[in-house]
Amino acid sequence: MLESDKTDHIKLLYWMMLTRAVDDRTISLAKLGKIPGTIFSQKGHEAISVGAACALSAADVVAPMHRDLGAYLVRGMTPGRIFSQAMARSTSPSQGRDVNTHGMGDIELGIIGYVSHLPQAMTVALGAAFSFQYRNEPRVALTFTGDGASSEGAFSESLNLAAVLKLPIVFILEDNQYAYSTPSKYQYAITDLAARATAFGLPGMTVSGNNVLDVRRTTIKAIHRARNGGGPTLIKANTMRMEGHALHDSAEYVPKELLDKWKAKDPIANYKKMLYEKKVLNRRTEKLLLEQINKEVSNGEQWAENSPYPDPSTLTEGVYA
Amino acid sequence: MPEITFLQAINQALHQEMEADNTVFMLGQDIGILGGAFKATEGLFDKFGRERVIDTPMCEYAFSGLANGAALMGLRPIVEFQFADFISTGFDPIVQFAATHHYRQNNPLPIVFRAPWGGGSYAGPFHSQCPEAWFAHTAGLKVVIPSNPYDAKGLLISAIRDPNPVIFFEPKYLYRSQSGEVPSDAYTVDLGLANVAHTGDDISIITYGAMVPEAITASKILHKSNISCEVIDLRTISPLDSQTILDSVKKTGKVLVLHEARKTAGIGAEIAAIVSENAFEYLDAPITRVTAPDTPVPYSPPLENAYRPNSDSVIQAAKTLYYF
Numbered sequence: 001m002l003e004s005d006k007t008d009h010i011k012l013l014y015w016m017m018l019t020r021a022v023d024d025r026t027i028s029l030a031k032l033g034k035i036p037g038t039i040f041s042q043k044g045h046e047a048i049s050v051g052a053a054c055a056l057s058a059a060d061v062v063a064p065m066h067r068d069l070g071a072y073l074v075r076g077m078t079p080g081r082i083f084s085q086a087m088a089r090s091t092s093p094s095q096g097r098d099v100n101t102h103g104m105g106d107i108e109l110g111i112i113g114y115v116s117h118l119p120q121a122m123t124v125a126l127g128a129a130f131s132f133q134y135r136n137e138p139r140v141a142l143t144f145t146g147d148g149a150s151s152e153g154a155f156s157e158s159l160n161l162a163a164v165l166k167l168p169i170v171f172i173l174e175d176n177q178y179a180y181s182t183p184s185k186y187q188y189a190i191t192d193l194a195a196r197a198t199a200f201g202l203p204g205m206t207v208s209g210n211n212v213l214d215v216r217r218t219t220i221k222a223i224h225r226a227r228n229g230g231g232p233t234l235i236k237a238n239t240m241r242m243e244g245h246a247l248h249d250s251a252e253y254v255p256k257e258l259l260d261k262w263k264a265k266d267p268i269a270n271y272k273k274m275l276y277e278k279k280v281l282n283r284r285t286e287k288l289l290l291e292q293i294n295k296e297v298s299n300g301e302q303w304a305e306n307s308p309y310p311d312p313s314t315l316t317e318g319v320y321a
Numbered sequence: 322m323p324e325i326t327f328l329q330a331i332n333q334a335l336h337q338e339m340e341a342d343n344t345v346f347m348l349g350q351d352i353g354i355l356g357g358a359f360k361a362t363e364g365l366f367d368k369f370g371r372e373r374v375i376d377t378p379m380c381e382y383a384f385s386g387l388a389n390g391a392a393l394m395g396l397r398p399i400v401e402f403q404f405a406d407f408i409s410t411g412f413d414p415i416v417q418f419a420a421t422h423h424y425r426q427n428n429p430l431p432i433v434f435r436a437p438w439g440g441g442s443y444a445g446p447f448h449s450q451c452p453e454a455w456f457a458h459t460a461g462l463k464v465v466i467p468s469n470p471y472d473a474k475g476l477l478i479s480a481i482r483d484p485n486p487v488i489f490f491e492p493k494y495l496y497r498s499q500s501g502e503v504p505s506d507a508y509t510v511d512l513g514l515a516n517v518a519h520t521g522d523d524i525s526i527i528t529y530g531a532m533v534p535e536a537i538t539a540s541k542i543l544h545k546s547n548i549s550c551e552v553i554d555l556r557t558i559s560p561l562d563s564q565t566i567l568d569s570v571k572k573t574g575k576v577l578v579l580h581e582a583r584k585t586a587g588i589g590a591e592i593a594a595i596v597s598e599n600a601f602e603y604l605d606a607p608i609t610r611v612t613a614p615d616t617p618v619p620y621s622p623p624l625e626n627a628y629r630p631n632s633d634s635v636i637q638a639a640k641t642l643y644y645f
Binding site for chain 1: 346372375377378380382383384385386387388389390391392393394395396398413414417418421423424425426427428429430431460461463484485
């Protein structure tokens with residue numbers, strides 16, 4: 001294996017481990033009562049958000065949803081800003097005005113903040129893709145949505161409009177088998193959601209959402225196609241939501257056997273195992289990675305905790321530009 | 322100055338802003354090849370092509386969302402809804418994303434959502450609505466409703482150049498029935514400023530849109546009975562120009578609020594509250610509201626004529642108010 005390939009593997013592992021570490025720390029902070037709102041666990045989604053975001057070029061943009069923390073990190077959002085957003089501080093991307101990863105956009109980093117109404121991010125990403133086409137720029141928009149959101153009308157409208165206008169956009173559909181408590185069998189009647197793409201005249205592909213290399217490889221192809229005028233692609237990534245819908249949800253409605261089955265498919269543990277087998281990773285490198293991640297997370301947490309809350313006197317500022 | 326119709330004034334503003342700024346583009350249903358259901362976008366497709374005048378599929382949600390994303394990336398979209406009634410299918414991206422975006426993310430979102438609005442043409446419950454209160458109740462949107470060709474052009478140009486999402490309702494009853502002098506060059510009329518459309522001393526008629534000409538007609542007739550009415554044309558529903566309203570009320574002491582939208586929780590209720598809060602001691606009579614009743618907009622001419630206020634209903638209410 002080439003040295004550059006090794007570095008590349010380690011980088012993917014780093015982003016997934018960082019995603020999980022930030023997620024774990026956020027949950028701890030919430031349990032300590034340091035987060036006024038709720039949070040959405042990322043467990044099970046790390047390979048999708050990291051793999052897809054790593055397929056982008058610097059000038060591209062991403063419009064994520066609430067299980068795509070990895071994409072924020074890959075695009076350069078620091079753990080500190082992520083913690084400060086959850087902790088409702090004035091230094092957060094929304095200046096304490098929006099909750100958890102909602103409204104955590106940063107246009108300089110090519111990140112568009114989302115609103116709760118999934119799959120609205122798909123429609124906003126259409127507009128970003130449209131602006132690239134309009135200005136004849138070789139840029140691409142990447143957006144994420146979920147199995148539950150795929151039942152909304154805006155999902156179908158977006159696929160259709162993207163196909164009709166041949167927009168440079170890639171849609172990632174994360175099928176994590178549950179929309180809050182509603183299992184897939186009550187969400188859709190077809191076998192594979194990727195087939196929906198065909199109905200609108202764009203390619204639909206299915207990847208293993210727990211395999212970061214598979215996700216990235218397929219996203220790279222779709223982005224290449226979009227960048228070269230080939231139009232949109234829908235990529236459906238299978239995974240399992242390993243925690244409840246949000247922090248308050250113990251998710252007892254999910255069968256234990258299902259979780260056990262998917263625990264064995266953990267995207268990070270399996271990738272690590274493969275890297276050990278290929279001798280890309282060794283104990284020393286893993287230790288160094290962990291140390292670096294812990295430092296970043298702890299520094300970020302400290303910075304967020306030291307950040308001030310927004311001043312109530314600013315309440316009515318900025319309603320209009 | 323050349324005299325043109327309300328519709329031509331809109332069309333002229335669109336042509337001139339598209340010419341002046343190549344980040345301005347339009348999207349909506351049947352706005353390109355057809356030139357719009359009312360011909361408001363006539364000639365734009367031929368001049369600017371499909372790249373900038375986009376006939377979309379029927380998908381108000383997706384194309385409103387597209388406008389959000391395009392604005393975020395530095396373009397200035399003008400979205401046309403074929404009728405104000407159909408804005409409900411694109412409601413979510415407007416009130417959830419566009420309206421809140423600057424407050425949450427600090428990025429300007431310059432978008433104009435245009436729509437032919439209001440009744441008077443016997444078009445039934447789904448081609449006659451006045452949904453401005455939905456949007457006035459949402460923080461972060463500007464809501465503009467012009468009443469004459471001069472304002473229509475100047476306000477639309479201001480809306481296109483504004484850094485915020487603007488809901489721009491065009492009273493379709495006035496499209497061809499109203500003509501007026503309009504400068505051929507581009508000019509702006511400031512958003513957020515009401516206009517004293519007719520001066521008077523006894524009663525303040527506070528109104529907007531297609532009810533402004535009805536109020537002016539009523540005022541002229543009432544003048545013969547020695548009742549002097551001042552007509553305030555709000556022009557912008559959100560944010561409201563409280564100052565102009567209060568200045569007039571303090572002068573007349575009697576208030577008649579007039580709109581063709583329904584009564585309950587309408588703009589008139591807000592105006593009544595503003596007057597009560599700020600000029601209670603100047604009032605010589607209770608505030609009168611002349612509005613449509615709380616029903617859907619009916620189709621049959623005798624029904625719609627009874628539904629929609631006009632100069633006669635204004636005269637009647639003004640007389641009652643005057644002799645209070």
